[in-house]
Amino acid sequence: MSINVAKLEGILQNLVSGTPDVQGAALVSPDGLPLASTLPSGMDEERVSAMSAAMLSLGERIGNELSRGEIDRLYVEGDKGYGILTSCGEEAVLLVLASKAAKQGLLMLEIKRVTEDIKKALG
Amino acid sequence: MSMNRKELGEFSSIVCFKAVVTGAEEALGEKAAAITLISAGRNRGKHLAEQLGLKNGMPLADIVPALQKALGKDGTRLCIVDKLEQTDESIKVYCQETICSAGEPQGSPRKLTFTLGAIQGVLELVTGKRLRGKQIESVLRGSSHDVIEFETIG
Numbered sequence: 016m017s018i019n020v021a022k023l024e025g026i027l028q029n030l031v032s033g034t035p036d037v038q039g040a041a042l043v044s045p046d047g048l049p050l051a052s053t054l055p056s057g058m059d060e061e062r063v064s065a066m067s068a069a070m071l072s073l074g075e076r077i078g079n080e081l082s083r084g085e086i087d088r089l090y091v092e093g094d095k096g097y098g099i100l101t102s103c104g105e106e107a108v109l110l111v112l113a114s115k116a117a118k119q120g121l122l123m124l125e126i127k128r129v130t131e132d133i134k135k136a137l138g
Numbered sequence: 139m140s141m142n143r144k145e146l147g148e149f150s151s152i153v154c155f156k157a158v159v160t161g162a163e164e165a166l167g168e169k170a171a172a173i174t175l176i177s178a179g180r181n182r183g184k185h186l187a188e189q190l191g192l193k194n195g196m197p198l199a200d201i202v203p204a205l206q207k208a209l210g211k212d213g214t215r216l217c218i219v220d221k222l223e224q225t226d227e228s229i230k231v232y233c234q235e236t237i238c239s240a241g242e243p244q245g246s247p248r249k250l251t252f253t254l255g256a257i258q259g260v261l262e263l264v265t266g267k268r269l270r271g272k273q274i275e276s277v278l279r280g281s282s283h284d285v286i287e288f289e290t291i292g
Contacts, residue, residue, distance in 0.1 A: 047173040048270060
């Protein structure tokens, strides 16, 4: 069945425009291919996608090797902001980019909500 | 100016390529290594298609001879692309002597990664669509060809 890319793009657009300090988002397939994205200009969608899927997979391996259990989120914090990778079931990986000013509680709630929407959209 | 190897020339052994693959799998895990190799292959495929002058919209049948020349015996020897079948839903590519399957014992579960990505990169440029590739047959598991099926995403 074909994926409704327009619907996924809409979900990501709403997340980025409707959540304070969220700067971008991308949805990628577990094998690293871009499905939909709203990324800051200058970011290469293809590279971001491969990197995100590889990173989540590596996180899963770390979780397994280091007995951390099942991983459902990876969190990268830099001095300019956050990059959060969340598994959306077997079909997709969600990357959310937020500035340092983002309220983490709000961000996590939004990611949880959006993840459910994406799972529904993917059927 | 790029560095040329006067004595050793352009080619390296499959043994070294396999060591890169298995080493990456050891460090990153099979899945992350596969994502990385497929991604590297897609980049290679896109560059190759540009170098060969393949254009968006050209008939897929026309790209087989170009791929045979570029990737086969007279090219980089990544694999032999025997044929390509297109249906409404998918594109199937039949390959032989792929570098990914080379040196593997019969029955090995190994799948195509870099080879799959390279062909995907070429097809994405020619079709102008995003594709998802899946290996559906393997010479390591009783088939005469390594067959990859590509479906359009979205």
